[in-house]
Structures are given as structure tokens and as C-alpha cells.
Amino acid sequence: MVALNGFFASIFLAIAYTSSIMAKSAFSSTKYPTHRVRNIGRAFKVETFHPETSYKTFGTGLEQPASLVEVPLPESAVSVVTAQLGIDVSNVEYKSGYKAGSKKYAYVKQSHDGVSFVNAVANVAWNANKVVSFGSSFVKTDKIAPSNPSVTVPSFIAKIEELLEGTYNEHPTTLEYLARPDGSVSLVHVVQIQNTEANTWYEALVDAHNGDLLSVTDFVADASYKVLPINKQVYTDGLEILVDPQDLSSSPLGWHDDGTTRTTGTAGNNVVAFKSAQSATTSQSSEGSFNYTYNDLKAPTSPENLNAARVNAFYTINSVHDIAYRYGFTESAFNFQKNNFGKGGKGNDRVLMSVQDASGTNNADFATPPDGQSGTCRMFIWTLTPVRRDGTMENDIIVHEMTHGITNRMTGGGTGRCLQTTEAGGMGEGWSDAMAEWTEQKSGTTVDYVLGQYVTNNPAGIRTHPYSTNPAINPLRYSSIATLKEVHNIGEVWANLLHNMYAALVAARGFSTTARTDSTGSEGNVVFLHLFIDALALQPCNPTFVSARDAWIQADMDRYGGVNRCILWRAFASRGLGMMAAGFVDDSTVPDDC
Numbered sequence: 001m002v003a004l005n006g007f008f009a010s011i012f013l014a015i016a017y018t019s020s021i022m023a024k025s026a027f028s029s030t031k032y033p034t035h036r037v038r039n040i041g042r043a044f045k046v047e048t049f050h051p052e053t054s055y056k057t058f059g060t061g062l063e064q065p066a067s068l069v070e071v072p073l074p075e076s077a078v079s080v081v082t083a084q085l086g087i088d089v090s091n092v093e094y095k096s097g098y099k100a101g102s103k104k105y106a107y108v109k110q111s112h113d114g115v116s117f118v119n120a121v122a123n124v125a126w127n128a129n130k131v132v133s134f135g136s137s138f139v140k141t142d143k144i145a146p147s148n149p150s151v152t153v154p155s156f157i158a159k160i161e162e163l164l165e166g167t168y169n170e171h172p173t174t175l176e177y178l179a180r181p182d183g184s185v186s187l188v189h190v191v192q193i194q195n196t197e198a199n200t201w202y203e204a205l206v207d208a209h210n211g212d213l214l215s216v217t218d219f220v221a222d223a224s225y226k227v228l229p230i231n232k233q234v235y236t237d238g239l240e241i242l243v244d245p246q247d248l249s250s251s252p253l254g255w256h257d258d259g260t261t262r263t264t265g266t267a268g269n270n271v272v273a274f275k276s277a278q279s280a281t282t283s284q285s286s287e288g289s290f291n292y293t294y295n296d297l298k299a300p301t302s303p304e305n306l307n308a309a310r311v312n313a314f315y316t317i318n319s320v321h322d323i324a325y326r327y328g329f330t331e332s333a334f335n336f337q338k339n340n341f342g343k344g345g346k347g348n349d350r351v352l353m354s355v356q357d358a359s360g361t362n363n364a365d366f367a368t369p370p371d372g373q374s375g376t377c378r379m380f381i382w383t384l385t386p387v388r389r390d391g392t393m394e395n396d397i398i399v400h401e402m403t404h405g406i407t408n409r410m411t412g413g414g415t416g417r418c419l420q421t422t423e424a425g426g427m428g429e430g431w432s433d434a435m436a437e438w439t440e441q442k443s444g445t446t447v448d449y450v451l452g453q454y455v456t457n458n459p460a461g462i463r464t465h466p467y468s469t470n471p472a473i474n475p476l477r478y479s480s481i482a483t484l485k486e487v488h489n490i491g492e493v494w495a496n497l498l499h500n501m502y503a504a505l506v507a508a509r510g511f512s513t514t515a516r517t518d519s520t521g522s523e524g525n526v527v528f529l530h531l532f533i534d535a536l537a538l539q540p541c542n543p544t545f546v547s548a549r550d551a552w553i554q555a556d557m558d559r560y561g562g563v564n565r566c567i568l569w570r571a572f573a574s575r576g577l578g579m580m581a582a583g584f585v586d587d588s589t590v591p592d593d594c
């Protein structure tokens with residue numbers, strides 16, 4: 001990028017700078033429309049049932065009696081349902097409906113003795129005051145349980161919590177009827193059971209006459225995504241279909257719900273991934289599934305590839321949101337969300353992720369305005385290979401960009417103004433590379449790390465050296481900055497310091513394979529990311545290497561009582577950022593007790 005907006009930080013300044021560019025189911029498919037078997041927890045299997053739905057459409061529509069045309073929607077809905085089914089108004093409960101131009105929609109539930117049904121519903125649609133469709137899953141009630149419960153919620157809650165491996169979340173319980181596969185109707189207590197660690201959230205339907213668990217609603221069944229998993233780096237590592245990858249501790253309503261709107265496309269509370277216009281998102285390929293296959297022998301812009309790219313962008317930005325949230329990049333710490341759920345900070349600033357952005361090539365960038373305004377990421381197509389490559393199919397680039405948003409927001413309190421000096425901007429590039437590396441290290445053996453090798457089709461990637469603890473592979477030291485002028489080159493020095501710190505912490509404290517969704521461990525990679533995020537909030541506006549180092553030492557004191565102090569000092573000192581380092585002159589001093 002040449003003309004840089006002040007807010008934008010690109011993955012590398014210009015292509016010329018890189019010296020080395022060469023340029024489910026155990027039952028028959030006949031039950032698919034009405035049943036679903038879910039495995040819950042370690043050993044529990046439950047089959048849920050939804051009575052068969054009848055559906056009629058009426059072409060140009062059924063005339064309604066003139067007397068019904070002007071009545072409110074609930075009344076006309078109930079009258080259509082009672083007429084269609086030949087039942088009494090006391091068996092129909094209006095639920096919701098709305099008007100859109102000349103069209104009207106209404107949704108009702110079956111009801112008995114004033115108790116509504118969970119799974120017996122009907123819907124009516126009108127156009128120009130004529131009924132155009134009617135759907136119903138109402139059931140017979142000749143085998144229905146009494147409407148007065150004989151067991152209470154406290155009498156069975158412990159058993160249900162154990163079965164569903166979660167805890168009751170205090171959401172008010174309800175009493176409803178449940179239609180059963182054998183034609184009977186049971187009275188149920190409806191109770192929400194949640195487990196934020198394991199990412200589960202169920203509605204338990206418990207028999208109100210004997211306390212048995214009869215069915216569940218799975219609130220988390222958002223979608224499956226064919227993507228490059230966050231711990232993989234590049235397209236050639238292989239796409240996988242991931243089911244429900246969202247972390248409900250970080251995104252309580254999942255990735256497609258902002259509390260007002262629920263989408264089935266690549267737009268949600270944390271990010272909207274689009275091309276050209278924010279409305280140009282990718283929709284599910286089938287219900288609950290984003291199953292698009294990227295083929296890099298075809299142009300990135302071919303329709304299937306574009307869809308796959310938007311899905312991967314949506315997935316990766318959401319994943320970084322969820323990981324960083326666990327470690328402290330929350331609403332009150334100025335993160336990017338549309339709805340903040342009353343948890344502080346300013347909302348309405350989800351990330352706008354522009355995929356295959358037409359304004360550039362061979363790069364990517366991220367603009368970080370203040371908290372309350374959306375971060376904007378632009379991903380470009382790379383032109384260095386005969387068939388062009390899409391930066392969106394290389395996760396290190398997406399994670400690098402999203403991390404600009406994290407560091408720019410968390411340094412200096414959400415203003416977006418505090419990584420503006422060359423030195424601080426350089427560290428910004430370094431943190432971004434280090435975060436990409438953090439997501440991709442796979443074991444306690446810390447391996448050297450290269451960035452940008454797929455889009456450039458060059459194993460050496462886009463930086464001057466791999467990140468490495470070996471000075472023969474990466475010789476960069478604090479003093480190297482004296483001769484480096486460009487932020488990405490300065491960033492390499494910082495990223496390599498962070499790589500050395502990471503490797504030392506993992507060598508000393510081990511490696512957690514669940515660090516992305518569990519920030520409570522004592523392993524080195526968990527400790528590293530805590531200190532990374534904590535230090536951002538601690539450090540001054542426009543930090544230097546020296547003040548950023550001091551913030552890491554302080555972060556360790558604050559969170560861990562300083563137990564990692566000597567590990568950190570030795571790592572810093574090994575690359576010239578010892579106690580007396582100043583003015584880009586190396587120093588290898590560590591505290592006396594280290």
C-alpha cells in the first residue's frame with residue numbers, strides 16, 4: 001500500500017520491499033423431516049420429535065369474509081386456523097406476526113387448558129388480504145396429560161443438570177405441552193441448561209408428572225462451516241467442515257445473532273464478511289451449513305470460491321474475536337461487536353470484512369477507528385501466481401489484520417490513536433505476526449514461523465527472516481531497529497522477541513491444546529497470551545520497545561505474582577532488550593536474581 005489512510009495498517013508496505021518475491025444418524029432417513037438424534041455429553045442420546053407439518057398454498061389466494069379483512073392480525077390468524085382445522089378458538093394461541101407491504105404473516109401455537117404447545121404450531125400468510133398459505137403441525141389431544149403439574153422444578157433439577165452436563169441458567173422456566181411420537185401429549189417443564197465451558201446450551205423438556213427428560217432444544221446448533229481451521233495456516237493445509245465452532249463464552253448468542261436479528265449468512269454480531277457491498281454476503285448452502293469448496297485452480301472470483309472465501313473470512317474473524325475475548329479483549333476493553341449485551345464499552349462496531357476488495361492487490365489492511373465505530377478490514381487478491389490467490393484463504397493474513405484492531409483498541413483506551421509513532425506502529429506489526437503464530441503453533445515444540453507463503457507461492461513468505469530462537473536463522477536484535485525505517489521491518493524485531501518469549505514460556509510451562517477456548521490453564525501458551533493482552537492495556541500511548549517490555553514484566557507481576565519474571569527478562573535480554581537497553585543500543589543485563 002502506498003497511500004495509507006492514517007487508520008490503516010497493512011500487512012506489508014509494498015511488494016517491492018520483499019527481497020525474495022519470485023515474482024449423523026443411527027436411524028432411517030424417513031425420519032429426517034420429523035426427528036433428530038442428538039448426542040449429549042458423554043453418554044446421553046436423545047431423539048427429538050416434531051409432528052409432521054401439513055402445508056397448503058392457495059395461488060392467488062382465498063377470499064376472506066369481509067368481516068375479517070379489517071380485524072387485527074391475531075384475530076384473523078386465529079379465525080383462519082380454527083376454520084382450516086375445525087377446532088375451537090381455545091385451542092389456538094397467537095404468538096407473533098407482522099405486515100410487510102400488502103403481505104401479512106402470523107404464527108400461532110396449539111393450546112389446551114390455557115397451556116401452549118412446544119412443538120405444535122401453525123402459520124398463515126396473506127397477500128392483499130387473501131390467505132395464500134397455511135401450514136400446521138397441530139396434533140390430536142385424545143391422549144393428553146392433565147394440565148396441572150405433579151412434580152416441581154427443584155425436585156428434578158440436579159438430575160437434569162447432571163444428564164446435560166451443565167447448570168440451570170436461572171432463565172424463568174415455563175410449563176408447556178409436548179407432542180410425542182406415539183401420538184400422546186405430555187405436560188413439560190421447560191428449563192434452560194447451559195455449560196459455557198463446553199459450549200452447550202439446551203432447553204430441557206422435562207415431564208411435569210414424573211420428572212423424566214423427554215426432549216431437548218439445542219440452541220447452539222448454529223451451523224457448520226467448510227473452512228481453514230484457525231490452527232491451520234494456508235489453503236494447502238486443507239479445508240475442513242467444522243460444526244458449531246463458536247465459543248458461547250465469548251459470543252453468547254453465537255455468530256449469527258445480535259439479539260435483534262438472526263441471520264443465515266456471513267453477517268453477525270462480531271463481523272459481516274462481504275464483497276463490494278455489505279449486503280453481498282454468503283448464504284448457507286443448505287440449512288445450517290456453509291459448505292462451499294475452494295478450488296485454487298480456478299479464479300478467486302469464481303462464484304464457489306468467492307462464497308468459500310467469505311465463509312473463511314467470517315469464521316476466522318469470529319474465531320479471533322472469541323479467542324481474544326477469553327483473554328480480555330471484551331466489550332469494556334473496546335472490542336468490535338454490534339450488540340454489547342449491556343457489558344460496557346460502545347457497540348455498533350462489528351468488523352466490516354471486505355473480501356476480494358477491489359481497491360488493491362497483494363496486500364491486506366485493517367482500519368481501527370475509535371470504539372463505537374466499525375473496524376474495517378480489506379482483503380485483497382494476490383497477483384503473483386498464474387492463477388491469482390486470495391489472501392482470505394491464508395489465515396495468518398486474516399489473524400494479522402484482526403490483531404491490528406486488538407492492539408490499536410487496547411493501547412490507550414479505545415481511541416485508535418496510540419500506535420501512531422514509527423516504533424509503536426512497528427510493534428503493531430509485530431504483535432499481529434505474533435498472534436498469527438500463536439494460533440498456529442501446535443505442540444510444546446515451538447517451531448520456526450513464516451508468514452505469507454501461500455499468497456506469494458514462496459516458502460520464505462513476506463518477512464525477511466523466519467521467526468526463530470536460533471540467531472543463525474533470525475539474527476534480529478533490539479539494535480537492528482537503528483537501521484530499520486519501515487514499520488514491518490521494525491515489527492519483525494518485536495515479533496521475533498515475542499517468538500523467543502513464547503518459546504521460553506512454553507519450554508518452561510508446557511503447552512495447552514485447548515488454549516483457544518480455555519484461558520485458565522498454567523501452560524506457557526496460555527500465559528503468553530494473557531501477558532500479551534494484559535500488557536496492551538497497561539502500556540502507555542505510543543509505547544516503545546522499552547516501555548512495552550516493562551508492561552509485560554508488570555503484567556506478569558499483576559497476574560502471576562511475577563513467577564515468570566526471569567523467563568521474560570532472559571528472553572528480552574537474549575535479543576538486546578535487557579535492563580539497560582535504550583536508544584536502540586543492545587543490553588543483555590537481567591535482574592541479579594535471574
Ligand SMILES: *[C@@H]1O[C@H](CO)[C@@H](O)[C@H](O)[C@H]1NC(C)=O
Pocket residue numbers: 241289291
Ligand atoms: C459438502 O458438499 C460436498 C460436495 O457438494 C458433499 O459431498 C458433502 O457431503 C457435503 N458435506 C456436508 C457435511 O454437507
Ligand SMILES: [Ca+2]
Pocket residue numbers: 331334335336337345346347348349371372
Ligand atoms: Ca466496541
Ligand SMILES: [Zn+2]
Pocket residue numbers: 009010011012400401404428429432
Ligand atoms: Zn500489518
